[in-house]
Amino acid sequence: MIPENVQITNDLSKALDKFFLDQQYSKIAVLVDENTETHCLSILSDLLPDHWLIKIISGEENKNLTTCEQIWDALTKAEFDRKSLLINLGGGVIGDMGGFCAATFKRGMDFINIPTTLLSQVDASVGGKLGIDFNGLKNHIGVFQDPKLVIVASQFLNTLSQRELRSGFAEVLKHALIADKKYWKVLTANDFESQDWQQHINHSIGVKSGIVKNDPFEQGQRKLLNFGHTIGHAVETVHLGLERERLLHGEAIAIGMICEGFISTKKAGLDTNELLEMVQYLKLTYGLTKIGKDKFERILVLCQQDKKNLANVINCTLLKRIGEGIVNMPISTGEVLDAIFYYNQLSDK
Ligand SMILES: NC(=O)c1ccc[n+]([C@@H]2O[C@H](COP(=O)([O-])OP(=O)(O)OC[C@H]3O[C@@H](n4cnc5c(N)ncnc54)[C@H](O)[C@@H]3O)[C@@H](O)[C@H]2O)c1
Ligand SMILES: [Zn+2]
Incomplete structure (x- = not known):
């Protein structure tokens, strides 16, 4: 039994077209790290309407408040609002932290997770746990919230x-x-x-x-x-x-x-x-x-x-x-x- 918001497909175009058919967003941003920018973004970016790119440095050691501030700062500078959308393109770090930032930005904006590692596809893709590490404690700060859509595409694993x-x-x-x-x-x-x-x-x-x-x-x-x-x-x-x-x-x-x-x-x-x-x-x-x-x-x-x-x-x-x-x-x-x-x-x- 696969949850309603999860689509397991390599046809990203179809999944996104269907999603955008009944959604209107004021602005869209894609969150990447340097690896998903290099290996994954080209598969996605042509399929999206105009969008901003927010780039952070990869790694669990950056899954913290300082990086959240960078994300919130980028959203604020680009004048995102509650009707905007964040697309988290990456592994569990990007999904957990991008989701947490979206869920708390102006008390919550929509987000889509596109997990690109096996771990995030088989685990973080389901269950709505979002968060960051704090003072050396893993996932210490966070919330539960489901993404509007999760697209699990095994093609991303080719570069992992x-x-x-x-x-x-x-x-x-x-x-x-x-x-x-x-x-x-x-x-x-x-x-x-x-x-x-x-x-x-x-x-x-x-x-x-x-x-x-x-x-x-x-x-x-x-x-x-x-x-x-x-x-x-x-x-x-x-x-x-x-x-x-x-x-x-x-x-x-x-x-x-x-x-x-x-x-x-x-x-x-x-x-x-x-x-x-x-x-x-x-x-x-x-x-x-x-x-x-x-x-x-x-x-x-x-x-x-x-x-x-x-x-x-x-x-x-x-x-x-x-x-x-x-x-x-x-x-x-x-x-x-x-x-x-x-x-x-x-x-x-
Ligand atoms: N929310 C949940 O339910 C849940 C469940 C399990 C794990 N997690 C969290 O997930 C995190 C671990 O996730 P992870 O293992 O995906 O780590 P990660 O997000 O750090 O990704 C691992 C590395 O792979 C790179 N990468 C990602 N996709 C790639 C691709 N397609 N090709 C090449 N490189 C790629 C990343 O840049 C990174 O360097 C932990 O923080 C953990 O707490 C959350
Ligand atoms: Zn685990």
């Missing part, structure tokens, strides 16, 4: 690096792990190099939207989507800003899925053979870089600060088995540490 593609694949794997064992088998029957991205985009968006539809504001089942993310986010955060050790989101989530898979065997009944199956595929796909001892303490602190926690208990999504997750499982910092030890010793084998 293998590393970015692999990062997005982690969310595809996650969607199978929490909801669809049969699809896990489909995915793991092939290695990363021979995957059918078009098929996976459809599957992932279907899984995510099925979950989000019943719990848009993450009161319960939507937390399933956080599998791998409690520890994964913490691991991602402690590597932010480290040039050589930098981890992409999906790479950190792959580590988080192994750690939370390990905790699942202790607390949620996940069979150890299924954990080994997961570990084997994730190890093959991502390799396993050890987490340095110097980072343990901050990871634990960050897990305790996770947005999903209640009353200082780390609230984690675990797996009962491959294809079935369980939400709201309290875990201790000791269990997080054990899981990191488990993960670290895997690279010795």
